[in-house]
Amino acid sequence: MKEILDAIRSADATSADFAALALPESYRAVTVRKDESAMFEGLATCDKDPRKSLHVEEVPLPELGPGEALVAVMASSVNYNSVWSSIFEPLPTFGFLERYGRLSPLTKRHDLPYHVIGSDLAGVVLRTGPGVNVWKAGDEVVAHCLSVELESSDGHNDTMLDPEQRIWGFETNFGGLAEIALVKSNQLMPKPDHLSWEEAAAPGLVNSTAYRQLVSRNGAGMKQGDNVLIWGASGGLGSYATQLALAGGANPVCVVSSEQKAGICRAMGAEAIIDRNAEGYAFWKDEDTQDPREWKRFGQRIRELTGGEDVDIVFEHPGRETFGASVYVTRKGGTIVTCASTSGYKHEYDNRYLWMSLKKIVGSHFANYREAWEANRLVVKGRIHPTLSRTYRLEETGQAAYDVHRNLHQGKVGVLCLAPEEGLGIRDPEFREKHVTAINRFRLPQEG
Template identity: 50%
Template sequence: MSSLADALIGGAKPAEIERLDLPREYVAAYLRKEDADMFRDVADKDVRKSLRVGLVPMPELAPDEVVVAVMASSINYNTVWSAMFEPVSTFRFLRQFAQQGGWATRHDQDHQVVGSDGAGVIVRVGSGVRRWRVGDHVVVSPAYVDDQEPATHADGMLGAEQRAWGFETNFGGLAEYTVVRASQLVPKPAHLTWEEAACNTLCAGTAYRMLVGANGARMKQGDAVLIWGAAGGLGAYAVQFVKNGGGIPIGVVGSDAKADAVRKLGCDIVIKRSEVGLDDDASNDPGQAIAIGKRLGSIIRGHIGRDPDVVFEHVGQATFGASVFVVRRGGTVVTCGSSTGYQHVFDNRYLWMKLKRVIGSHVANLQEQLECARLIDSGHVVPTLSTVYPLAEVGEATRLVQTNGHLGKVAVLCMAPQEGMGVSAPERRARLGAASLTPLRGCSARVEATA
């Protein structure tokens, strides 16, 4: 490790951090442009074969950016897509970004550092940064926005140049250092460890916007919310937001182990995929999707006497048709992704004739991230961390998510040498109860791999 890394781990003060030189290279998880065709005509696109860990050059700092020493990060499904080079190689995104010229040209490299979560310490600030200082403990939002776009001032996610950091940009969070815009920063919850804090921003922020914020489904007290993949990174936060908001969380999971996990998070009703026939592929058959929706609706009505008001969608191709069918008349399907495929087939009669709505949602703007962080800071929402890997084993960590063998979030230690570091409010942590902050940590992470 460099002198700067040693100082940071030892709790160096801001003046010492500023005095020590940034390294010219740092260790990161990255992809190579030359490997972009490696999975062509390959059935199992094993991400362990494409993800590499090694030294990459430190990028130059733009005026509106900061350098963060990443203590911990986490795995999201966009890293799986990147490492599979699907649906397109993310090197295409870097090339398109670089066409803007100026500072954007730095991103078009023959390697891409991936990762869209991070918690760490600011070690450098650009000349145009006003609200942040060296030494601040932060978490990083994945929403990489252009604050000079008019649409961004209405909602940061509406700008045409909005990108997902570490997916559509370079210099991502699965690394010892990252370079991010100051507009991506949120104060780190002081009672959490680095690995606990690193698990929240992308998935918790995304779920918050989908369900709670003014730009999503705007869930009300008493609403019944069907949550696909309730034991996953997004779903486990959705369960908490629904429960905290006075709603009824209805979780769909793939195994008994996952069912036990979501009950720990407060899920009132848990349905296994096999109960509704989702072991079979219904992706291109609207009739089969309706049949699944009927079975699902029958189970839900058996519990609460009515159809769900909101469906929390991110699975996509395998479930979307059933989601549109099962949500109540006038209800809302809110979607942020399609982990099983982007081409959705559904019977549109059930959408237009029953006045249902489909809302597209993507990550969260900075205000939504701040509001979400306040809930985490107060202990009302807790990290969904289940397991932790070192950066050297990032391929295994990503493979776990790729095969759906995980619960909640999988963290990765980057610069932090061990778990349990980074807590600066031990009294609050003790008051909230350390064990209650990671309810999924005692659950089995390796469960049967069902989509």
Template identity: 55%
Template structure:
């Protein structure tokens, strides 16, 4: 164990952390460039074969970056894509980034440290960093932006220089240390443990932008919102956000066990996808027929058609989403876990004045607003399971096979669960059961059998 690592685990102050030397290498879950193509012609692209956990060199820090000792991270669906080398190998992103030169060249390596969530302790700050200090407890926004690009100052997500950290960049969060731009940082909610804090920002922030921000659906009091994959990482936060905003969440899940979990989150109406005949086929032959069936159930339970459909599942559900949303309604989409090529009947879109809104991650202000809800105890972590870093491949495989609900956490430097709480009073006021609505039930209830049908996987 390196001395800096020992100091972090001992809760050393800023002065002590500064005195200790940064290690020359660190433990990280990473992919190897030499493995690209290993799944060619293979039906089951088992990510446990492509994810390696071992030491990698410590990169140099740029002036606008900080080095974070990662206490915990989590699995997002982009880590599944990375480890499958689909739809394209992420090394293509790193090569393109590296061609920009300067500090960007560091990212083009024969290895790729993955992971787009993290909670930890700042152990070094670049010379251009102003608002953060060594010793600060932070969570990391997954969106890296170029603050010298004009569009970034209108909306960071629209800037051409924005990248998904740990997916389109190197040195991500599934590791003992991570390199992060200072403009990605937010304060860690003090009442949450490391593993609870680490699972939120990518999925919760994405759901916040999709539903609450004026850049997407902008839901209002009383809106009926259909949420595909309501038991997954995105869906679990979508249910909470709709409920907190005074809307009526209608969740679609793949099993009765998941239905019970989603009801615990506050979902008013829960529909098993088997009820509408969407069970086992990723490309439904007749989305209109399925949409009519789904629409009847929603009208029976709520009295009206949905104002908004929250769809990250993609190919398997998109035609249904466009059909089932009400006249003038909005389908908001941020991903395609079952396929990127979507088909829908355009007549139902143009003749009924519906909208399709693309959404991606969230800008830092939206992330901060979402993090504030977590800090106030208005939004709860969607943590359901935790693995050590050494089992990162197993954790990613769990998400790949949809053998999970909510978010799967990964302990990095934290030696055990339950550490990192600096506001125990708020934690007591909220209560342990409320803080972990998915985990308590998920540990007692087996998840559903893996399927290729629409899932609640994270995006």
């Protein structure tokens, strides 16, 4: 690994130099283990501790197949799917790997008693398999997490509809929380030159997800002037939705849970902000009963911030806790677009407010290659910025996942893999200087 890292840090290494590097037989990776998948049985979700289930261990280098690439991972990040993997919810991921392994002799590689997790990376291509022509050894890249086979016609209009669509590092093996990752070549995108490795690794999954959910015609199709209610507006997903709304001429109504998080939204340029804890919103009277009076109070507060208008779009991801309120406050003919259910999958809402007001609920899951590319292009151009708040070493991934699980973080949490320290990999410092305040925005509250 030292020779690989030396080549990456060298200013003179060529593609031929990278192609000539000897690959190691094994590498360090963050894993969950199949024989431990029942370790949290009987515990409430909040009591399940990723620090107990995530391991950093040496694993064999996987075989490189057609249309694939091996990437030296300089940095990765923790997404909520890594938390789900670590606490074996809603199901242990080994069922995903077993089903994928039955697809072909090549996919059988993924069905192992350990699962290398992680759905983001920034790094350097080491090898490409047969049929890869666009990318070569030495290319600096980021990866999005859509893995597709594209042997069915269903996926050729929108690859997210491919029947063999999977999320890399969650429903496939050899993910990004490791020193080396195996990806399909059509997951690769150019690394933004003005960002460090850890900054470049942060946007991938969440920025692409927010782009499809909010901007794409496959999601809400946001337009200029739209009022957009964004739950968790300073969080991993919401921080990108807030930026996309502002960059697209919409008016984000940012829902946060503290004054510190409200300050971050103001720093991004948002003006309409609701601190749900300070204002005491409680949408559920008890475990089984919602409180429509709180929906109404919430809607009135939104109209105070928008000049009397209801929201055109609700950017939904908390799920059960907020969904009834989301449906209620959306304007007539508006859209509730949902990509997750971090507070519970069984949503309840009053359907009268949906059908009689012609509202739409749209399901949105990650992004296709084109959407991910467009989202990354905005980062390359300095229109959208990383929301990295803290970086951990690979050995500390369990703690990083714990912090995300307990919502102790802001924005995104990064993980250094091969990178020995933060701040490496910046190729365009002049362009970076124009955006350095925005790049570091989520770090400022902790550094101050």
